[in-house]
Amino acid sequence: MxxxxxxxxxxxxxxxxxxxxxxxxxxxxxxxxxxxxxxxxxxxxxxxxxxxxxxxxxxxxFAPAGAGAGPGGVIMYWHVDDVAASLDRLLSLGAKEQEGVKERGEGTGFVTASVIDPFGNILGIMYNPHYLEILEKRAQAS
Structure with missing residues (x-):
């Protein structure tokens, strides 16, 4: 689906x-x-x-009727290779930290952070080992 x-x-x-x-x-x-x-x-x-x-x-x-005026709801995480450096860059461009760098599950390799962009949207960033595994498998298959 x-x-x-x-x-x-x-x-x-x-x-x-x-x-x-x-x-x-x-x-x-x-x-x-x-x-x-x-x-x-x-x-x-x-x-x-x-x-x-x-x-x-x-x-x-053009927002749908009833859309919230502030940040909220689902966080879409974009894969990045370095969460701390990416967070620093976002903050230097004027984003506000929502959640600092956080390891998700001890020893799993998953790391996240999120910011509120200057327009009120949540922007999530994540180091995700599974994302890299999929890329590697696709590269090997081609």
Whole structure:
């Protein structure tokens, strides 16, 4: 049924500032945008990482009815090779720490942290040994 992560969407009141912030963080400009009738852009999309996962930034005016105004809910964790260094970079760009570096299960190798981006979205980062195992298996198969 669930076949894999397709797109994660983050809302922003100031979409242009969010686009610039994520472009700085990712070192890449969005590859796709959707203009609105008034000439502003309502949506930007980035492709990220080994599987070209999609990160969508959406004008918060399009948020579903009843959407919360602040951070909450599910945390999507992006794999990183160094959680502490990635957390430091996010903080240096103006994100606020939600949860510092935390080992998940003694000796398992899983490490997480999360921040609130300047636009109120939760951004999780994780070192995940299983992620690297899958990449290695795919590389060996090709």
């Amino acid at each position: 669930l076949r894999g992560f397709a797109t994660i969407s983050y809302w922003a009141d100031d979409l242009e500032a969010a686009k610039d912030w994520y472009a700085e963080l990712l070192g890449a400009e969005p590859y796709f945008s959707v203009p609105m009738p008034d000439g502003r852009v309502g949506y930007y999309e980035f492709r990220i990482g080994d599987h070209q996962a999609e990160l969508g930034l959406i004008d918060s005016g």
